Amino acid sequence: MGITIEHVGKQFGDYAALQDIRLEVRQGELLALLGPSGSGKTTLLRIIAGLEHADRGRVLLDGEDAAGLSVQARRAGFVFQHYALFRHLDVADNIAFGLRVRRGAQRWPETRIRARVEELLALVQLEGLGGRYPAQLSGGQRQRVALARALAIEPRVLLLDEPFGALDAQVRRDLRRWLRELHDRTGLTTLFVTHDQEEALELADRVAILNGGKLEQVGTPAEIYDAPASPFIYSFVGAVNRLPAHWHQGELRAEGGTLSPGGRAGGEGAAELFVRPEDLRVDPAGHGWPATVLSGQRNGPRLRLRAELAGSGREVEVELPAHEAGYAAGQRLHLVPARFGWFPANVDGAGGGMAASGT
Template sequence: MGIRIQHVSKHFGRFAALDDVNLDVHQGELLALLGPSGSGKTTLLRVIAGLEHADAGALWLGSEDASTLSVQARRVGFVFQHYALFRHLTVADNIAFGQRVRPRRERWPEPRIQARVRELLSLVQLEGLEKRYPAQLSGGQRQRVALARALAIEPRVLLLDEPFGALDAQVRRDLRRWLRELHDRTGLTTVFVTHDQEEALELADRVAILNRGRIEQVATPADAYDRPASPFVYSFVGAVNRVPAQARDGQVQAAGLALPAPDGRASGPIELFVRPEDLELAAPSTGWSATVTALQRSGARLRLRARLQGEDSEVEVELPASQADALPEVGRPVWLHPRRYGVFPVAQWPGGGT
């Protein structure tokens, strides 16, 4: 089922954790709530689950107004970052727990519960481990048990709060691929919280980017990266260089270079945002004049830092390693041209663009 969040606000004292949030989660999609610490993403997830109650607004699960429903009545599966498994229960008993503690009139017969456990052990690829205890499992295995336990109650919605945050990098990558495959097999409407941009862009059908209790943009991963709706999104989703500029008469003047204004309407002081991979080496006098300050090899890519002539700040450039022989040494001049960029009025950036 889908989820509809309408004008939801939540305060903790004077702090606005959520400020008039509106969001539709489509049936069967995997949506990421992405943002820095304190942006409101976990609070929003807990409001959906019923673990927090909103001060204002409405929440719909499918066609049902869930604003006043209890956690149990909402039938959501919740997976925590630190597993929250019962150490004294086996893997099988952890998975079965949600069914066994239901009221008697709602509880499944024991043979059906055991069949569901076997089905989920196969689904999360933990067959043969049903008699082990959490302490006898790896972190990745414990997270799979937590996910199986959330699925055991046949939830209407699956919610995951930083599900891979306690795992090392390689396990995180493996589990991301596995979770995407699992989602495609189950088709369950899923919302997961993360501050990891790579995780959100790789996993999600759409991304909702939060900042200071508000949603800045809801978009596909490609649109969030390629067409950011605000300076915050540009800066948070991926690396970016910011260059002070002036816009007038359909042009952008940035570090001595005239460029077309993307929308043709910008005027006055602005900032130009350009990603490192969208800066390319240019012929002399056809781009920004800069001086190389650092060079670093990072896998198949080269990272170059350069100081623009007449500017106090440096820019970072990401290039294929195959261009290494064509790069000047540190301290030598280089010309850079922005292949793709965005511009925003300085007033849109907190602090006046500093």
């Protein structure tokens, strides 16, 4: 099922939870709704499911206005962060619940319901656990049961609201890989709410970033990370160094050096420079910004340095391959931004650019 969101707005008293949201969710894709707490992502998910009503705009499900459709008629499988399993029902009965509450011609025979439950237990890799109760399962297993229950009704769309938020880091990583494989097997249109950037970038075909009830950018994980549309996205998705800069006569200057915008249109006046830690290179020839190492920390295959720029005294983070270890506190070096972004100073929206560069 494809989903079209047209100019959707939602108020809670004086608080604007959503402001003029326009978004196309393609059939069969996994789209992550990413943003900080209070950005409106869960509200948008609940409006699609029919659990909330938009004050303005409309939601189209395969071209049909969803305003006249009940929650059941939308056939959305919803998975909550805290599972919402029935503690007094075993795993099999939890999965079958949505099928057993159907009435009339929509109610399946019990033999078909049991067959569907067994099929789903195999799909979520919980064969043989149908007789257990939720309290007898791990957190990861409970979330798989919640997903199986959502899939039991043969939904047209799968909606997941922070489904791994209550799990520890290793279980989250394992379930992320499993969910991606499950999505590829089922082909269901899936919307996935998260505030975890790593989760969104690893799982999704595309990512929609919300902030303060507004949609800031939609794109593939690579587009979101490599070409952020605003200073907020640059800072929210991945680590970044922010430095003051200045455009003058077509040149972008920062920390006493001139940066090449790589053929992109320039600006005039004050600007902000954005350089990710992995895009700062150590130049053995002594070109670039002189700096002094403050500290270094090994993190698996990467080395993270804190360095102080000689010209301004500002601190930057530098991320290097671990084989380049050996930098000690007090050591002097020169840094060159291999890639950078810039935006006019004191603006929140688009208008900047990305470039490969040398100083």
